[in-house]
Amino acid sequence: MTETSLPAKARRRGLSEAWFAWALIFPAVAFIGVIVAWPLLETIRLSFTNADMNSESWVGLSNYQKLLGSTKFFTIIGLTFYWMVLSVSLKLIVGLIGATLLSAAVPGRALFRMLIMPPWVIPIAIGCIGWLWVYNGQFGIVSGMAQRFGLLSGPFEFLAYKNSAFYSCIITDVWVGTPMVSLFFLAAMQGVSRDLYEAAWVDGAGRWYRFRRITIPQIMPVIVSMALLSAIWTFNSFDIIWILTQGGPRGGTTTMIIDTYKTAIGNFKFGEGSARAVAIVILLGLFSLLYLTLLNRVNKFYGVK
């Protein structure tokens, strides 16, 4: 008998363990089967057709050939990965700094922890409306204050130019994602045994040394899994870009998910849109696989299980 299974006596009664387990899981599997797996298969099928609102016929690989032959598509892929890497790195760095600050033993800490919650718990669309106003050139606080202090000579529309729109979206995305990352890191930091810190402190280790050699390695598992989850969510982040810029100006913020939405829902080209959706799934799958493989290597190298 393995250590994890229940006593033999219990196992004999009623359903076998395996059947019982599958009975418990089945509802969730069936639900996801209908709402996620079936549409996924349907997406793959549609990607080989030229489906639109009324008709569809089989066109083989032509949607994919079109994609691979367009330089614009590769620009979009590049932009999407740049978007993901930059935004996730910022979320992790700002989140780590935030969690460290919020775990510092200073009066008012409980209040500060509450105050970082709002961007996470409100609808993303509503936070974006706030940012829409912040970025407004005529009436927004950033442009307005910059003019007051003489940093800008006139109104500056942050969302009207390719580069500034892209980085504005990044900032908003980091704003939406940071509270959750901070809270997960904070929770992980609180799980680290105080004995470790005390032992290090007695040995004369400074604060920075303790952070680097105890905190970071101890919460590494959370950092690693948060990074992957955050990367996937950021890659597919839709609401933020759609509300702030709708992918513009001139494609400056068109990531793969925005491109897919525009093609499929905006222009009713279901077939071509599906091919783009499949491309997202393939790229994300490859990315996750690569990430997990590298992680495994690193873990083995350091002898961590």
Add this chain to the structure above:
Amino acid sequence: MLMDRYNIWQKIGIYAAILVFLTFILLPFVEMFRTSLSPMSHLFHSPYEFWTTEFSFQAYHDMWIKVPLLGRYILNSIYVATMVTVLTMIFVIPAAYAYARLEFPFKSISLGAFLAVNMFTGAVLLIPLYRVMQTLSLLNTYWSMIIPGVAFLIPTGIWLLRGYLEKIPRELEEAAFVDGASRIYTLRRVVLPLAVPGLIVVGVSVFIGAYAQQYLFAITFNQVREYQPLAAGLFEFIGYQSVEWNQMMAAALTGILPVIIVFLFLQKYLVAGLTAGAVKE
């Protein structure tokens, strides 16, 4: 404790850094609040002025007239998120228990498949999902927003709750078995009561997910104004001849206030609770 003592400069540094961090986090809310208090004439004043003596709560009154369904939108948001949370938990609890406690074939593969669902957010599968909703004749109903929400939250829910259930001592269940309790009875009467703190944390996380991400499904699957959640309904302030920005901000802040207050109270449990799910040994 001596180890945690800071000298005065370190304290100043920490507070300054927290101030910068919180400014970034709260800036849009401050700006929304300021906008909601300003009369339109001040908002469009040029050159830019941060402060005015004309601040008033007029917009909080006018918004109900400008968008009569506003109250409905706020309730819709909460209703949809609550339904999503309840349904998700019904699917998540048994599955998470199976993954935490039982041994069965395809265990790790099926768990991996669940987690892979995270890769297909609603936006990727929108086209066929639209057709599924059409086939089930759920378009333009509350269900068209609830059902996809549930599907995409189940995997994270299972993952979080599993971490919790693994922490519950196994001996208690074994004692119940020895006393002749059935599996279902043990799950209901022994495991679930012990897992209440975990259930709260997972439930709250699911609610946050459901509440925060209603926009896409709402604008795609639902055209009925009466069913729109706040995130989509707010855009009614745009699209008339002029945009009443102050009323829009007032409506946004009023709409999120009840939920924010609830979360401020739950925050303590959340931070403590996430530890159990997120960190394993």
